[in-house]
Amino acid sequence: MRPFSKTGLLPEEIARFGADPAGTFAANLCAVQDRIAAACHRSGRHPEDVRLLPVTKTVPANVLRFAHAAGISDFGENKLQEARDKQADLGDLSIRWSIIGHLQTNKVKYLVRLASEFHALDSIRLAEELNRRLDAQNRDLDVFVQVNTSGEDSKYGLRPDDLRPFIERLADYPRLKPRGLMTLAIFSAETDRVRGCFRLLRDLRDRAVAVHPGLTQLSMGMSADFETAIEEGAHIVRVGQAIFGARPTGDAFYWPGLAPGA
Numbered sequence: 001m002r003p004f005s006k007t008g009l010l011p012e013e014i015a016r017f018g019a020d021p022a023g024t025f026a027a028n029l030c031a032v033q034d035r036i037a038a039a040c041h042r043s044g045r046h047p048e049d050v051r052l053l054p055v056t057k058t059v060p061a062n063v064l065r066f067a068h069a070a071g072i073s074d075f076g077e078n079k080l081q082e083a084r085d086k087q088a089d090l091g092d093l094s095i096r097w098s099i100i101g102h103l104q105t106n107k108v109k110y111l112v113r114l115a116s117e118f119h120a121l122d123s124i125r126l127a128e129e130l131n132r133r134l135d136a137q138n139r140d141l142d143v144f145v146q147v148n149t150s151g152e153d154s155k156y157g158l159r160p161d162d163l164r165p166f167i168e169r170l171a172d173y174p175r176l177k178p179r180g181l182m183t184l185a186i187f188s189a190e191t192d193r194v195r196g197c198f199r200l201l202r203d204l205r206d207r208a209v210a211v212h213p214g215l216t217q218l219s220m221g222m223s224a225d226f227e228t229a230i231e232e233g234a235h236i237v238r239v240g241q242a243i244f245g246a247r248p249t250g251d252a253f254y255w256p257g258l259a260p261g262a
C-alpha cells in the first residue's frame, strides 16, 4: 500500500528523496553536468567526450521512475540481484543497465540477460564464463577491465602488474568487447593520492592500448572525485550520491574491508 502522498512515495522515501524527486534529480543532474563541463574546460577537454553514468544503487525502483521522468535512462548498479529486481519492476521503461560492481561467476547468466555493459571484469574465470553465456545468447558485451590502483585490500580489480598478461588473453573470448579500464580511487581527502590512482590508470591504459586497440576509455570518478578524474582523462564518470542524495548505507556495505561508517 502506498497511500501516503499523491506521488505514491512512502514517508521514509520522502525523508530521503524529498517530496519532488523528479525535480530534485533533474536539478542535481544539471549541477553535475555543469561541474563536468567546468572540469572539461579547465583541462582543455570537450564535455561530449565525458559520459555521465548515473549510479542508482539503493534507490528503490518506484523512486527511479521519477529519475526516468527527469530524463535519466542509464542506470549503473553495483549488485546484480538489485539490478534484476529493479529491471523486473521497471520493465515498461526503456533503460540501459550497466553493471559496475564485482560479479561472482554464478551470477553471469543474469548479467548476460540484462546488462548493456560491464565495468568490473577482473578475472579470466569470469571472462570465460561471460564469453560462454554470451555465445549461447548470440550477443556481445562491452567490458571494462577493473584495476586496483589504490593497493587497498578492500578494492577489487587486477593488480597493475597483472594487467598485461590478462589483456593478452582477452582475444580468447571474442564475445567480450573490451572498451577500456575501470578503477575506484583511494577514499582519501588528500587529492594528490586520489589523483595518483587516476594517473596510474591512465598510464596503464596507454600501455594496454598497444596490446589491445579497443582499450581506449577510462571509467573512473565518482561523486567525491569525478572532477579530478576528468582532469586526468576520464571518459565515463559513475556518479550516484551527487544526483540521488546520500546513501543510508555507508560505503563499507559496498566495499567490505573499509572501516565501519566509512
Ligand SMILES: *Cc1c(COP(=O)(O)O)cnc(C)c1O
Pocket (backbone or CB within 6 Å): 055, 057, 078, 100, 101, 184, 221, 222, 223, 224, 238, 239, 240, 241, 242, 254
Ligand atoms: C556506488 C558506486 C559508484 C558511485 O558512488 P557515489 O559516491 O554514489 O557517486 C561508482 N562506482 C562504483 C563501482 C560504485 O559501486
